[in-house]
Amino acid sequence: MTPLRLVIVDDEQPARSRLRELLGDCGEEMPHVVAGEAENGVEGLQVVAAAAPDIVFVDIHMPEMSGIEFARHLQILERPPAVIFVTAHDQYAVQAFEVNAVDYLTKPVRAARLLAALKKAAHGTRVTRGVLERIDPQPRRHLSVAERGRVILVPVSEVIYLRAELKYVTLRTREREFLVEESLTQLEQEFAAVFVRIHRNCLVARRLIRGFDRGVETEGEAGWSVLLDGCDEKLPVSRRQWAQVKPLGKGHG
Amino acid sequence: MQSIRQNDPPDALPDFRNLGVMSRILVGVNMLALLFAVARSRGVADFTDRVAEIAGRMEPVLLGVVMTLYLASPAFGRLAYRHGLPAVLATVLVVTGALSPFQFLFGGSGDWREIVLGLCYAAVATGLLAWYFHLRNRAFSPAIAEARLQALQARIRPHFLFNSLNAVLSLIRTDPKRAESALEDLAELFRTVMADNRELIPLGEELSLCRQYLNLEQLRLGDRLHIEWQVEPDVEPVLVPPMFLQPLVENAVYHGIEPGISPGVIEVRIARRNDRLLLHLSNPYFEEHQHRQGNRMALANIRERLQLHFDVEASLTTRVNGGRYEIDIVMPFRAAQ
Numbered sequence: 001m002t003p004l005r006l007v008i009v010d011d012e013q014p015a016r017s018r019l020r021e022l023l024g025d026c027g028e029e030m031p032h033v034v035a036g037e038a039e040n041g042v043e044g045l046q047v048v049a050a051a052a053p054d055i056v057f058v059d060i061h062m063p064e065m066s067g068i069e070f071a072r073h074l075q076i077l078e079r080p081p082a083v084i085f086v087t088a089h090d091q092y093a094v095q096a097f098e099v100n101a102v103d104y105l106t107k108p109v110r111a112a113r114l115l116a117a118l119k120k121a122a123h124g125t126r127v128t129r130g131v132l133e134r135i136d137p138q139p140r141r142h143l144s145v146a147e148r149g150r151v152i153l154v155p156v157s158e159v160i161y162l163r164a165e166l167k168y169v170t171l172r173t174r175e176r177e178f179l180v181e182e183s184l185t186q187l188e189q190e191f192a193a194v195f196v197r198i199h200r201n202c203l204v205a206r207r208l209i210r211g212f213d214r215g216v217e218t219e220g221e222a223g224w225s226v227l228l229d230g231c232d233e234k235l236p237v238s239r240r241q242w243a244q245v246k247p248l249g250k251g252h253g
Numbered sequence: 254m255q256s257i258r259q260n261d262p263p264d265a266l267p268d269f270r271n272l273g274v275m276s277r278i279l280v281g282v283n284m285l286a287l288l289f290a291v292a293r294s295r296g297v298a299d300f301t302d303r304v305a306e307i308a309g310r311m312e313p314v315l316l317g318v319v320m321t322l323y324l325a326s327p328a329f330g331r332l333a334y335r336h337g338l339p340a341v342l343a344t345v346l347v348v349t350g351a352l353s354p355f356q357f358l359f360g361g362s363g364d365w366r367e368i369v370l371g372l373c374y375a376a377v378a379t380g381l382l383a384w385y386f387h388l389r390n391r392a393f394s395p396a397i398a399e400a401r402l403q404a405l406q407a408r409i410r411p412h413f414l415f416n417s418l419n420a421v422l423s424l425i426r427t428d429p430k431r432a433e434s435a436l437e438d439l440a441e442l443f444r445t446v447m448a449d450n451r452e453l454i455p456l457g458e459e460l461s462l463c464r465q466y467l468n469l470e471q472l473r474l475g476d477r478l479h480i481e482w483q484v485e486p487d488v489e490p491v492l493v494p495p496m497f498l499q500p501l502v503e504n505a506v507y508h509g510i511e512p513g514i515s516p517g518v519i520e521v522r523i524a525r526r527n528d529r530l531l532l533h534l535s536n537p538y539f540e541e542h543q544h545r546q547g548n549r550m551a552l553a554n555i556r557e558r559l560q561l562h563f564d565v566e567a568s569l570t571t572r573v574n575g576g577r578y579e580i581d582i583v584m585p586f587r588a589a590q
Contacts, residue, residue: 013473014420090412
């Protein structure tokens with residue numbers, strides 16, 4: 001049996017070394033190597049890309065990105081590793097894990113529980129994207145894009161617009177464009193506070209609306225288009241959305 | 254019987270040096286005077302004359318009484334309630350009587366009937382106020398008990414306990430000495446949390462509790478946590494409500510340090526300004542973290558306890574200023590005797 005490859009993601013150094021210690025105790029029954037450690041989710045995604053682990057231990061309460069959001073970004077990899085969540089005390093997450101039959105460990109971790117979780121994960125029990133969304137319905141702080149086996153994170157605050165095109169959604173930032181494999185409707189629901197729908201196929205960042213311009217032909221009629229900070233494209237506003245979008249241009253001139 | 258007596262709070266004289274108590278006495282006596290004027294007047298014009306007359310004669314005496322009570326407050330504090338109450342009544346009557354011969358200075362006749370009337374009025378006012386403070390004491394005491402209960406429940410996040418235990422476990426094999434001192438800190442912290450937190454304690458004790466708590470946080474957060482203390486040397490004996498600072502420091506770590514990847518600074522400044530103790534606490538502010546976990550529980554609890562102990566003389570204000578969350582507390586500077 002080839003040893004399992006493991007990665008530990010936790011913001012507290014003592015917690016990481018304690019888990020390593022306990023894993024050492026389980027080494028005889030479950031041969032493994034700890035292939036990497038990270039102290040937050042952003043770093044964790046890079047470590048996972050480099051180490052290609054079978055199992056990732058993820059603390060839930062971390063700065064910058066929660067453990068659940070980290071696990072959601074992992075799911076866009078071609079072969080996502082199994083995830084074992086670790087938490088000190090997070091009532092809501094623990095309840096959600098129970099309801100959705102997701103395996104988790106509580107800190108302080110016991111060796112026997114750790115061994116059981118390892119065995120279960122090694123047999124290929126996986127969480128799905130849908131389950132993770134149900135566990136933490138909070139909006140993510142990043143959107144993720146898979147590129148050449150790596151996960152690229154785009155902070156939601158840097159997104160200018162999201163536009164549906166055939167199979168993908170185009171994500172535009174100040175610097176460049178990305179293709180995201182998500183549905184526009186779900187993105188609209190998750191980030192209702194950040195984006196507004198201006199057209200059947202387009203969401204734009206509310207705070208970047210600079211103003212409106214008349215005279216772009218859309219489907220044969222002259223309508224309004226929206227001007228956005230940080231991008232020179234003019235995006236058409238559909239007549240159906242105009243009433244909702246118009247007030248957002250106020251105060252920007 | 255024992256338990257019933259414990260639930261029934263003992264009566265105590267109010268603190269005559271407390272601004273709230275003094276203003277309640279002044280307002281109460283003046284309200285009585287108004288009622289008295291209404292009862293004795295025969296019309297609107299007559300009423301205003303009466304008020305002016307009564308006020309002119311009563312206010313100097315009232316101020317004299319309040320000042321005497323203020324000065325004699327420490328002496329009253331040493332008496333049991335059943336001795337203290339007659340002592341206060343006697344003081345009020347003596348002061349009223351002593352000031353009465355000077356009433357002619359304020360337009361009174363100095364007639365003996367007026368002096369007797371003044372003494373009766375002073376006795377009635379004292380009795381009614383004593384009754385009022387007795388009721389107020391009863392009304393607020395369950396709140397003290399409840400606040401204590403809240404103090405037990407709202408203090409120390411389970412998140413902190415389990416993470417700290419985990420951090421201690423990580424030390425046992427490699428650094429048993431440090432594990433020992435960490436467990437000692439933890440024990441000390443919980444001893445205080447579980448103590449009867451009704452009595453005021455010296456600020457020095459609260460500060461050492463905060464330091465023990467921060468040692469534990471330092472253990473697991475390492476370089477991410479920086480504390481800047483600026484404590485004036487003479488503030489340590491000041492009496493403060495127990496567990497009034499530790500929960501605020503805990504909030505500062507939870508909301509100001511944990512959500513950040515880069516190191517953050519918690520600043521604690523404590524100073525004396527005349528008869529006030531000024532306390533300033535600040536930490537980095539993460540806007541998006543505020544929606545997730547409210548810290549209003551601890552703030553409301555501490556505000557309530559400050560009010561119970563110091564009435565209007567204490568205040569707690571919070572604000573966000575230049576990317577930092579700031580708390581300012583003002584309370585009376587009262588040292589332990």
